[in-house]
Amino acid sequence: MKNNKKNQKNKKNDKKEEPVEKRAKQTNYIWFYVPNLIGYLRLILMSISFFSFQKHPVLTVTSYFFSYLLDYADGFTARLFNQCSMFGAVLDMVTDRSTSCGLLMVVGTLYPKYTSFFTLTSALDICSHWMQMYASLVDHKTSHKKIDSNQNILLRIYYGSRLFMGTLIVGTETFGNALYLNRFSNQLIQKYPFLDFSSFVPSFTFYSFKINNIFAFLSAVTFPLFLIKQIVHVVQFFSAASKIIEKDLDAKIKERELKEKKKN
Numbered sequence: 001m002k003n004n005k006k007n008q009k010n011k012k013n014d015k016k017e018e019p020v021e022k023r024a025k026q027t028n029y030i031w032f033y034v035p036n037l038i039g040y041l042r043l044i045l046m047s048i049s050f051f052s053f054q055k056h057p058v059l060t061v062t063s064y065f066f067s068y069l070l071d072y073a074d075g076f077t078a079r080l081f082n083q084c085s086m087f088g089a090v091l092d093m094v095t096d097r098s099t100s101c102g103l104l105m106v107v108g109t110l111y112p113k114y115t116s117f118f119t120l121t122s123a124l125d126i127c128s129h130w131m132q133m134y135a136s137l138v139d140h141k142t143s144h145k146k147i148d149s150n151q152n153i154l155l156r157i158y159y160g161s162r163l164f165m166g167t168l169i170v171g172t173e174t175f176g177n178a179l180y181l182n183r184f185s186n187q188l189i190q191k192y193p194f195l196d197f198s199s200f201v202p203s204f205t206f207y208s209f210k211i212n213n214i215f216a217f218l219s220a221v222t223f224p225l226f227l228i229k230q231i232v233h234v235v236q237f238f239s240a241a242s243k244i245i246e247k248d249l250d251a252k253i254k255e256r257e258l259k260e261k262k263k264n
Contacts, residue, residue: 033083035074039091042067042074046099053106057184061177067099068173089143093133101125103176110183121230128237135240138247152239158232168232171225178218185213 030036045067053060074092078084101122108118129144136144145159158165181188189196197214211220 030085030087033078033085033088034081035078035083035088036085036091038070038074038077039088039095042070042095042099045070046095046102050102050106053180057181057188061181064099064103064177067095071096093129093144097126097129100172100176103173103180107176107179110180121233124230124233124237128233128240131240131244132236135243138244151243152235154232154235155239168225168229171222172229175219175222175226178215178222182213182215182219185215188215189213 045063049060049063049067052063071092074088078088104118104122104125108115108122111118133144136146147155147159149156158168195214197217198212211217
């Protein structure tokens with residue numbers, strides 16, 4: 001009889017442990033989702049890019065380029081294999097912000113005169129996206145890219161139009177990379193003569209910035225797109241902050257109503 005009771009208890013314990021074991025296996029499986037593996041690869045490429053930026057411009061830009069190119073692959077594979085996850089979404093956001101802000105810091109290091117400007121834009125990028133992500137969480141949204149119809153029109157256009165968003169992102173990344181390569185223009189043109197577009201690119205000076213090679217020209221052309229994206233970041237910050245404040249006010253109103261009910 002005692003043995004039977006013990007066996008029954010053991011069976012109950014096994015039943016309780018099964019869901020825990022399954023949960024542990026599922027957790028481990030999420031770590032190895034295909035889009036998440038792509039995210040880890042992006043972080044590795046980003047690290048190579050930032051470790052090599054002082055002396056190896058080709059390796060730096062190549063690693064950076066493939067890291068950003070894979071950003072489109074992780075979303076595609078997540079949908080293809082039905083492997084969307086909150087962890088994957090956060091990993092993607094963290095990788096994007098780390099990559100973009102890291103590039104701005106690199107450029108700020110190479111152009112000491114503009115260090116403060118690039119530090120500010122880097123901080124703005126992080127703050128606006130953090131605020132937007134938090135606002136979407138308190139609003140119970142599945143993605144920070146889901147914008148309400150009553151929010152700022154610029155945000156609605158930015159997140160609603162892939163063409164507009166893509167243009168600003170590509171323009172911003174081109175601006176940063178071109179500005180970085182401009183510091184190594186002489187070295188690169190000597191090593192790779194096909195990069196010499198001096199006969200096609202006009203040479204002039206813009207606010208003490210010499211535009212005399214293809215990299216400087218590309219950075220000048222894409223600078224307006226970079227500025228527009230910074231405006232989007234400012235608008236996003238204040239729009240998300242307003243959303244969070246609205247939630248605060250709603251919570252306080254409910255709290256007052258509950259207190260009044262208790263009094264009555």
